[in-house]
Amino acid sequence: MQIFLDYLCVFLVGGFVCMLGEVLIITTNITSARILVTFVLIGVFLEAIDVFDYISNFAKAGINVPIIGFGASLAKGAIGAVKTHGFLGIFTGGLTATAGGIAAAIGFAFLFGLIFKSHTKK
Amino acid sequence: MDDKQRNEAYNKYVSAKIPKTKAWPSLFNSFWVGGLICVIGQGINDLLLLAFPNLSMQTAWTLTLITLIFLASFLTGLGVYDQIGKFAGGGSIVPITGFSNSITSPSIEFKSEGIIYGICVKMFTIAGPVIVFGVVSSMVVGFIYWIISLF
Amino acid sequence: MHKNQTFKLKRKPKIIGSYTIVGPKEGKGNFGPYFDYVMKNDYFGEKTFEKAERKMIESAVTGVIQNAKLQTKDIDMMIAGDLLNQIISSSYAARAFKFPFLGVYGACSTMAESYAVASVLVDGGYFENVVCCTGSHFSTAERQYRFPLELGNQRPPTSQWTVTGAGASVISLNGDGPCITSVTFGKVVDFGVNDVNNMGAAMAPAARDTLLAHFLNTKTSPNDYDLIITGDLGKLGSEILIDLMEEEGVTLGVNYGDCGQMYYKREQKTLCGASGAGCCATAFNSYIIKKIKEGQYKKVLFLPTGALLSSISTQQGDTIPCVCHAIVIEKE
Structure with missing residues (x-):
């Protein structure tokens, strides 16, 4: 039962966040690059004011899978690195924390770019 | 200034004339598709922790995201992701899978211009700003914490 | 003019x-x-x-x-x-x-x-x-x-x-077929629309300008034509053109159509219709030419519109200059 409630929570929070993106599209007609930027900045901000972890505790993937989670890891990495390495952490923290995701995205994009051919839209 | 007034009046007229589409169906679609992608992410995460109980929370999340990025990238290559996107809009743009799609799609599209000037250069046409804004803002946050830590 | x-x-x-x-x-x-x-x-x-x-x-x-x-x-x-x-x-x-x-x-x-x-x-x-x-x-x-x-x-x-x-x-000049009897070259018109996803609205004023000039110079009115067909204003753009012409006291009635609006079927989900250089080129050279030859239309006013933007002008937020040329085709 608990696991069902957990997944329901993930679904509701995740769906809500994505729906906010759709609201932005409908009201302002902005492109997907701008939506992604907006949500990354929201994530950085939520982490900077230390709210992200509270949401993450109950929403789990609901907030970590949306690109907000990516922004939050960037900020979390930077803050953590500043605490351990001081000034240098400003530069190393963000990318170190998100290196896995960025490298995966670039690597797979390169691989599939080599393999696949673009399809015309239907 | 006659032209300017005319243009303003015309633009006003046009925006009133634009057909109003029903927002509810697209909001609903983005809600359930977005929620479903998050649930899949949670499922992958739970399975990983079940299979490898020694994983730290952080590592498990990174592996989850990498899996999702792989799936989205693959579906983009098959030509499926843009159809999901047409249906779900924000539901498939906002999750990390949308980020993956925005890197893979130009990579496939511009292969015809070669590996260096096609794939590598154009890969970041859409996702570039995301990485730039993300890194710069995290540096700002880090800098602020560094200043605070001095006192 | x-x-x-x-x-x-x-x-x-x-x-x-x-x-x-x-x-x-x-x-x-x-x-x-x-x-x-x-x-x-x-x-x-x-x-x-x-x-x-x-x-x-x-x-x-x-x-x-x-x-x-x-x-x-x-x-x-x-x-x-x-x-x-x-x-x-x-x-x-x-x-x-x-x-x-x-x-x-x-x-x-x-x-x-x-x-x-x-x-x-x-x-x-x-x-x-x-x-x-x-x-x-x-x-x-x-x-x-x-x-x-x-x-x-x-x-x-x-x-x-x-x-x-x-x-x-x-x-x-030799051979058989519908003939081109007059041509109106259009001027570039820009009513300050800068939304690249709304070409119809950007181009409608250009169509209006050329249409008015054509009617004035040839001393004709919409009723003199069996078909007045614009290129690719699409659904929204052609509605705007009808409104714009109404303001000038010219009514575009049932003999008015738009290639872009007519091109695709509703279930093909193309939103406002078709566009592109190929739109009116293929619609005209297939359907319209055949209908003129069959005698359904005797005098057609064909006016494709074009949005003369580039991807750079778009990114710099500039407005879209548009042009429209009109030609009259008659059954020989």
């Missing part, structure tokens, strides 16, 4: 041949049964979409020469254009033939521009047989002006679908 905007063509150049080639989606549209050739897929047996577009224009030119029952050596001049930067597809297509070549660019109005130039040249007696050809390809236009094909984005409700297709005609 400028004195020399409208020309009456005394020797009445004829459209002695026409040919169309379209993509699979277009083949399923409303004009589907009228096209000469429907491609099985958008690659047309080539490696890239750009090469496919080039081949499409080439085969339209070959097809139209056959349709006009001429030989390659009979052609004196080729006037062609497309949507890609530096009208590269047309130039490559022209390379395959040994004709003198004039490249024209008028975005989606390119077909009318090439007709207008060709009919004036032929009427003046300088050239005998002139080939006009225009094409566009959804996938090449999409990546030049918008986003990669595989990107999962949604199209705004005002956007239009670029037609994959090429249409060609042979204009000549």
